[in-house]
Amino acid sequence: MRNVDVVRTALGNTMRSKTRTFLTVIAIVIGAFTLTLTSGLGAGINKYVDSMVAGFGQTNQIYVMPGMDASQQMPTNGEPQEYDPEEAGATGEFGMQMLTEDDIATIEGINGVTDVEPIVFVTADYLETADGDQFVLQSLGFPSDAAGMEMEAGTTPDPQAMELTVPETWLSAFGTEDPNEVLGETVTIGLKDLAQQEQAVEAEIVGVSQQAISGVGGSPMPSSALNQELNDVQTSGLDVEQPKNYVQAVATVENIDANETAIKQALSDEGLMGLTLEDQLGVLTGIIDTVTWVLNGFALIALLAASFGIVNTLLMSVQERTREIGLMKALGMGRGKVFGLFSTEAVMLGVMGSVIGVGLGVLLGVIGNAALVNGPLSGVAGLSLFAVDPLSIVLIVALILVIAFLAGTMPAARAAKKDPIEALRYE
Known part of the structure; x- marks a missing residue:
């Protein structure tokens, strides 16, 4: 057969x-x-x-954040620990650990790091359209995430210009469903300074973003210049010099495949934590x-x-x-x-x-x-x-x-x- x-x-x-x-x-x-x-x-x-x-197109970057050493962790037996001002780092809103200017200088001095972009934390109150309508701003995106956005219309903000993008879910605030109609419109961002006085900063909408599953693009996204201007306004209002603190820093690395491990170890030795985009995802x-x-x-x-x-x-x-x-x-x-x-x-x-x-x-x-x-x-x-x-x-x-x-x-x-x-x- x-x-x-x-x-x-x-x-x-x-x-x-x-x-x-x-x-x-x-x-x-x-x-x-x-x-x-x-x-x-x-x-x-x-x-x-x-x-x-x-x-994102930023595979040669490492996102640096404050690390948490043993002195910052709660002891398992519940006993209080002695406070050491030299060991204590800068803190922001809700006790969040922040990077200091010394930390930024430390990152810049690590071999293989070619550029460092510090990111400041901004809490804004509202966004006002050209028609005078005001809408609550629950959060602002970080400029470092701009390269990872999918755009419905327009472009990502120019880091050196006073520009921002808005998510497509915000189109109703401008009375339209066409994302191209909001491009070029000037909006006002309202926030309080240290004296609790309302301040305002104007910016131009240059893009409408789509929201990714990671959340990127789901909030208005300022340029680096706009984010820094908002931070300067937010920390003004008192005749006291305010220390500059940063929520994170983006370090550009030369030949990241060869230097990634060494740079992460150097950051860890300084009490900092470095993560690539691949690490986070x-x-x-x-x-x-x-x-x-x-x-x-x-x-x-x-x-x-x-x-x-x-x-x-x-x-x-x-x-x-x-x-x-x-x-x-x-x-x-x-x-x-x-x-x-x-x-x-x-x-x-x-x-x-x-x-x-x-x-x-x-x-x-x-x-x-x-x-x-x-x-x-x-x-x-x-x-x-x-x-x-x-x-x-x-x-x-x-x-x-x-x-x-x-x-x-x-x-x-x-x-x-x-x-x-x-x-x-x-x-």
Whole structure:
């Protein structure tokens, strides 16, 4: 019997008992469907994270923040600790640790750092449109995040100009749905100085941003010059010189691949913490991968249950076809061909289950991704929840076929060992 005939015969045999075959295939479909959906979700979200990293275009930068040493941590026994003014760092609003000018100088002196941009923290009260309408400003974005924004219209702010962007969710404040209509409009940002007197700073809108899943682009984004001007106004009003403190600093690094580890260690030695963009997004990627593996574990359990279904189906088939096996062996079919025939039947069950399950998983993933991205999550720029990864699909199908083959080996071996005379006498 040729290999083609073995495959054709195996396919015909699997369809002899349609109900039994259907129930076995359904179990395989569930496992294949779950594996396809979870791997596609992981690939889609990781693809989005990768696009965020690429979109920032700042892979040669390290974001520096104050570190927390043992003296700043609460003791486990609850006892108070002695205060050391030399060890205590600068603090901002809500007790948040801040960088000082000495910290900025320290960062600038580290080998491999070519430029340092300190970022000041600004708390504004309102934004006033040209029509005189005022709207609460709950937060302002950091200028260092500007390069990571997806723009609906216009451009990111010029660091040296008094410019800002507004999120597309703010278009209603300007009485329009067209983002291009707000470009070039002058707005006023109101905030209080140290004497609690209301001050105002004017700026020009140069862009309308889309909000990313990280939150970037979801708040008005000032340029570096505007952010510094707002900070200067915020810290004015009293005849007392205020120390300059910074919420973070962005260090540009020369040859970051070679210098990243050394610079991070140098920062740590100075009580500072340095994170690249990949470090910050790596936490999100790790969570996604963990959830994906957990869900894949449930899918593998379903496939394990399906393998027992294959064993049961083929054992019953061997039992029912005992005389047929005896006849085939009496006509000259060797043990290897009999084993191959029943193994092929197991593989055919795997093929049917994997094709249907993978197809349903891809179909649901693509449709669900389009419905969510263009519907409830349309405000998140560039979001991708599901991606078709050909390599993953091939590996899923291959895994299912291997499981099906292994599950079919015991019934196939039992069929191959049958004595033809005894099999022909079987009633």
